Amino acid sequence: xxxxxxxxxxxxxxxxxxxxxxxxxxxxxxxxxxxxxxxxxxxxxxxxxxxxxxxxxxxxxxxxxxxxxxxxxxxxxxxxxxxxxxxxxxxxxxxxxxxxxxxxxxxxxxxxxxxxxxxxxxxxxxxxxxxxxxxxxxxxxxxxxxxxxxxxxxxxxxxxxxxxxxxxxxxxxxxxxxxxxxxxxxxxxxxxxxxxxxxxxxxxxxxxxxxxxxxxxxxxxxxxxxxxxxxxxxxxxxxxxxxxxxxxxxxxxxxxxxxxxxxxxxxxxxxxxxxxxxxxxxxxxxxxxxxxxxxxxxxxxxxxxxxxxxxxxxxxxxxxxxxxxxxxxxxxxxxxxxxxxxxxxxxxxxxxxxxxxxxxxxxxxxxxxxxxxxxxxx
Amino acid sequence: xxxxxxxxxxxxxxxxxxxxxxxxxxxxxxxxxxxxxxxxxxxxxxxxxxxxxxxxxxxxxxxxxxxxxxxxxxxxxxxxxxxxxxxxxxxxxxxxxxxxxxxxxxxxxxxxxxxxxxxxxxxxxxxxxxxxxxxxxxxxxxxxxxxxxxxxxxxxxxxxxxxxxxxxxxxxxxxxxxxxxxxxxxxxxxxxxxxxxxxxxxxxxxxxxxxxxxxxxxxxxxxxxxxxxxxxxxxxxxxxxxxxxxxxxxxxxxxxxxxxxxxxxxxxxxxxxxxxxx
Numbered sequence: 001x002x003x004x005x006x007x008x009x010x011x012x013x014x015x016x017x018x019x020x021x022x023x024x025x026x027x028x029x030x031x032x033x034x035x036x037x038x039x040x041x042x043x044x045x046x047x048x049x050x051x052x053x054x055x056x057x058x059x060x061x062x063x064x065x066x067x068x069x070x071x072x073x074x075x076x077x078x079x080x081x082x083x084x085x086x087x088x089x090x091x092x093x094x095x096x097x098x099x100x101x102x103x104x105x106x107x108x109x110x111x112x113x114x115x116x117x118x119x120x121x122x123x124x125x126x127x128x129x130x131x132x133x134x135x136x137x138x139x140x141x142x143x144x145x146x147x148x149x150x151x152x153x154x155x156x157x158x159x160x161x162x163x164x165x166x167x168x169x170x171x172x173x174x175x176x177x178x179x180x181x182x183x184x185x186x187x188x189x190x191x192x193x194x195x196x197x198x199x200x201x202x203x204x205x206x207x208x209x210x211x212x213x214x215x216x217x218x219x220x221x222x223x224x225x226x227x228x229x230x231x232x233x234x235x236x237x238x239x240x241x242x243x244x245x246x247x248x249x250x251x252x253x254x255x256x257x258x259x260x261x262x263x264x265x266x267x268x269x270x271x272x273x274x275x276x277x278x279x280x281x282x283x284x285x286x287x288x289x290x291x292x293x294x295x296x297x298x299x300x301x302x303x304x305x306x307x308x309x310x311x312x313x314x315x316x317x318x319x320x321x322x323x324x325x326x327x328x329x330x331x332x333x334x335x336x337x338x339x340x341x342x343x344x345x346x347x348x349x350x351x352x353x354x355x356x357x358x359x360x361x362x363x364x365x366x367x368x369x370x371x372x373x374x375x376x377x378x
Numbered sequence: 379x380x381x382x383x384x385x386x387x388x389x390x391x392x393x394x395x396x397x398x399x400x401x402x403x404x405x406x407x408x409x410x411x412x413x414x415x416x417x418x419x420x421x422x423x424x425x426x427x428x429x430x431x432x433x434x435x436x437x438x439x440x441x442x443x444x445x446x447x448x449x450x451x452x453x454x455x456x457x458x459x460x461x462x463x464x465x466x467x468x469x470x471x472x473x474x475x476x477x478x479x480x481x482x483x484x485x486x487x488x489x490x491x492x493x494x495x496x497x498x499x500x501x502x503x504x505x506x507x508x509x510x511x512x513x514x515x516x517x518x519x520x521x522x523x524x525x526x527x528x529x530x531x532x533x534x535x536x537x538x539x540x541x542x543x544x545x546x547x548x549x550x551x552x553x554x555x556x557x558x559x560x561x562x563x564x565x566x567x568x569x570x571x572x573x574x575x576x577x578x579x580x581x582x583x584x585x586x587x588x589x590x591x592x593x594x595x596x597x598x599x600x601x602x603x604x605x606x607x608x609x610x611x612x613x614x615x616x617x618x619x620x621x622x623x624x625x626x627x628x629x630x631x632x633x634x635x636x637x638x639x640x641x642x643x644x645x646x647x648x649x650x651x652x653x654x655x656x
Contacts, residue, residue, distance in 0.1 A: 027505075027543060031496035059544035060512075061497065061505050068504075088577070095575065099508045103517070342525035343479025 007056060009033045016043050022054035025062025037069050045077055053084030063089075063096035071100060131339075138335045142265065145257040160263035161270075168229040168264075169271025173278060176224050180279035183216050184208060184286025192294040201295040205305035208287030213310060213318045217279035219366055221272060222325035226358040230333035233264055234354035237337025238347040246338070261334045268326035276322040280315070317378055321369055325362050332358040387414040388447075389547060389579045390435060395444030397430055404430050405441065406603035417573055417580045419590055421625060422600030428583045429551065431600070435581070436470050436549055437461055449547060466494055468547040469540030473555065475532045477524040483510065483535045484520035490542040506542070512572075513538035514564055530561035537568070547579045548572070554586040562586065566593050587625070587634035599625065611638070 007023040009030045014020055019040070023029055042048060050070070058066070073080055085093070115123075149156050191207040237260055240246050249256050284306070291297040336354035340346045390412035397404040404427040412418045420428045433439040434446055437453060446453045451464050477486050488506040491497055497505075510520055513534040524532060533553060540548060553569070554562040566589055572578050584590065590597055591611050599606045599614065601621035607614055615626050615635060625631050 027491060027495040027497060034498065034501070060508065060541075061491070061495075061501075061544070064505055064508060065501065092575070096508070099511060102511060103504070103507055342523065345480040346525075 009055075009062065011036050011040065013040060017046060018049045018051060020051045020054065021066075022056075024057045025055055025066060026057050026059040027061040029057075030062060030065060033065060037065070042073060042076075042078060047079040047081070048073070050080055050082045051084050052082060052086075052089065055085070055089065058089045058092060060092070060096070063092045064100070067093055067096040067100055071097075134339070135332075135335055138338070139331060141257060142261060142331055142334075145255070145262050146265070149258070149262055155258065156266075157259060157263055160259065161267050164264050164267030165271050168225060168268055169275060172225060172228055172271075172275060175228070176221055176275050176279050177282045179224060180212070180217055180220050180283040181286040183220055184212055184283035184288075185290045187211055187216065187283075188287040188290035189294060192290070196295060201291075201297055202301060202305050203309075204287070204291045204295055204297055205302050206309040208284060208291070209306050209310035210314055212283035212287065213280050213314050215318070215366070217283050218276050218318050218321040218325060219362070221275045221279050221322065222329065222362045223359055225268070225272060225275070225326075226329045226333075226362060227355055229264075229268070230329040230358045231351050231355050233330065233333030234337040234340075234351045235347060236260075237334055238340030238350050241338060241340050242343060242347060256338075261330070264334060265327060265330040268330045269323050272326035272329075273319050273322040276319055280318065313378055317369075317373060321366065324365055324369075328361045328365060329358045332361060388412065389414045389449060390581070391445075391447040392431075392435075393445050395431075395434065395441045395446060397427065397434065397439075397441045403603055405444075407444070408600075408604050410598055410605055410608070412579060412581060414579050415573070415577055416595040417569060417582065417593055419582045419584055419594035419597040420600060421584065421590065421597060423624070426600045427603065428600055432549060432551060432581070432583055436468065437465065466490075466543055467545055468549065469543065469545035470549045471533070471536045471540040471551060471553060473551040475524065475536040477532065477536055477539065479524055482521050482523055483515070483527070483538075486524070486535065487520075487539045487542055490539070494543065506538075509538040509541050510535070512541065514568060530557050533557065533561075533565070537565075541572070544576065545578070548581070550580065550582045550584075552583055552585070554584065554589050562588065565589070569593050587630055588637075591634055591638040 006026065006029045009023040009025045009032075010021070011033070012020040012022065025033075070080055070082075082090075082093075188204055188208050191204055192201075195201055195203055195207070237246070240260075246256050249259065288299055288302050291302055292299065333354045336350040336357070340350045388411050390410070392408060392410040395405050395408045408427075408431070410431075420431065422428050430439060434441050434453075435448060437456070440454070449464060449467055451460060456464070477483070478489070481489065484503060484506045487509050488502045491502045491505060492499075507517060507520060511517065515531060515534050515538065519527065519531055519535065524535070527535065533556075537550070537553070540550075550569070553565050557565065569580060569582070569589075570593055573580060582589070582594065594611065596608060597611055597614055598608045599619075599622045606619050606621040607617050609617075614622055617623075626635060
């Protein structure tokens with residue numbers, strides 16, 4: 001029943017006063033009929049006979065087109081007589097006429113003016129501002145929930161915490177390890193050329209050690225976890241709110257904050273520093289391998305220099321960033337999940353937002369750390 | 379719009395269909411015929427395989443054995459082109475609507491037309507508006523998204539979309555489930571109107587006894603993998619098969635039956651059909 005198998009609808013003006021309609025007046029056969037009908041010239045104030053004997057089929061689409069054509073002619077003051085139409089087609093045409101009348105009645109005065117650029121700007125600014133306020137509110141809610149949990153340790157749900165430590169922490173070990181190992185290789189390789197020029201090969205340990213421990217390991221871990229777990233949190237909570245599971249939880253007297261948000265935050269608080277340590281180790285290992293290959297610095301020499309150059313402070317500076325990143329990722333992921341409204345589309349949108357915003361905030365926080373540490377001379 | 383044909387013509391012919399999910403047998407040698415122009419209802423308890431049978435009829439699931447012919451096309455080993463042509467001849471309304479959340483209601487209804495026909499956008503919008511009003515929706519609903527609609531409006535919008543291509547055959551999965559009595563009445567009337575206007579064949583899966591008594595021409599009761607009985611509700615109520623009796627014996631079954639009797643008595647008294655008791 002596609003368009004290749006039907007006779008297309010056609011209109012034939014045998015004499016100025018007679019229009020013969022033929023073919024399939026269905027959605028499949030009417031591709032070209034609009035232009036044909038527009039091209040017809042009909043004498044004004046004439047009496048016209050519309051002959052429908054040769055119409056093979058008529059569906060709602062065809063009835064609609066035919067009826068609006070008839071209405072157009074009638075508006076011009078032309079008298080129309082329809083003849084030869086099958087009974088069921090006439091019935092359908094009557095229904096179409098009624099529907100057309102209803103639609104024109106309703107259409108008067110319901111046009112909304114298009115939005116201007118200024119209005120859009122204002123709306124966007126407003127929604128961004130609302131979102132920031134809502135995020136702050138959510139942070140407050142989390143803090144209250146956390147305080148209550150600390151006051152009543154019996155209410156802490158250990159099982160979801162342990163589950164989240166496994167899924168966000170342990171399961172992420174391979175990818176975090178691989179990427180920080182590669183990052184260590186890249187840093188050592190980039191530094192190798194410069195250091196060789198000054199004959200300062202051994203300082204590659206300073207370069208790799210400080211940059212990995214202070215900056216790269218916490219940052220790469222945070223970015224991987226934001227993409228891996230933050231998005232999962234947003235999608236999970238988003239889908240649950242679309243399917244009314246969150247509402248169900250509330251009516252059953254379970255606080256979604258306790259069951260869904262706090263365990264995730266606590267789990268990431270534990271998992272992220274550990275992952276960062278793991279990233280430190282593999283990043284430095286990657287750097288060591290590259291140093292030996294490019295600069296001829298053996299493992300023993302490298303580690304000797306590493307112990308002297310990199311203080312415990314540098315290590316702790318890196319580790320102390322991890323819990324902050326963890327809170328940012330978990331809070332933003334859960335917050336975006338709870339903001340999901342509507343359907344599948346919204347879940348996707350909020351998940352994207354959670355990743356973009358948490359990575360953005362992680363880097364902003366990292367920059368603030370740099371400012372603070374330079375002020376403190378760490 | 380179809381040319382009038384004899385009422386005996388079979389539109390759906392299911393013979394010896396067997397379906398299994400692992401060890402669980404859903405249908406064992408099921409036979410069923412649906413004739414052109416009738417409103418046919420499928421009933422049965424939860425897990426009796428109604429929905430699976432519907433999915434098999436609309437090419438979403440293949441039975442393990444047996445044949446299904448819909449609109450004179452054999453569904454087994456159907457080619458992609460034939461499947462597409464067949465899909466354009468029927469409309470399906472899913473239980474939860476199946477409306478696309480990213481599109482407005484009007485775009486949802488216009489989608490099949492936009493996808494499959496060469497009509498221009500303005501015309502498609504007008505036709506979509508008409509279908510929406512046919513399904514009993516206000517024109518304002520057209521610009522809303524599915525998530526903004528109530529359950530009843532969502533069902534109506536889904537019905538409007540299933541009617542987009544003027545199908546010959548309409549499948550309705552639980553059209554009145556979750557609706558208030560007034561909206562459910564509206565759906566009853568709508569189904570009858572559609573059949574009278576377009577000569578549609580309509581297959582309904584339902585548990586709604588009112589819908590069964592008021593609208594269905596023939597009803598098939600599914601249980602234990604086969605059809606336990608087919609006939610009008612009046613005929614079924616006279617059968618003694620325990621699987622069928624379940625539907626008439628409960629308090630709901632009895633009250634729906636009583637209402638039907640009252641309506642018939644009123645029809646005889648006044649000489650014209652009474653409106654449905656609310």
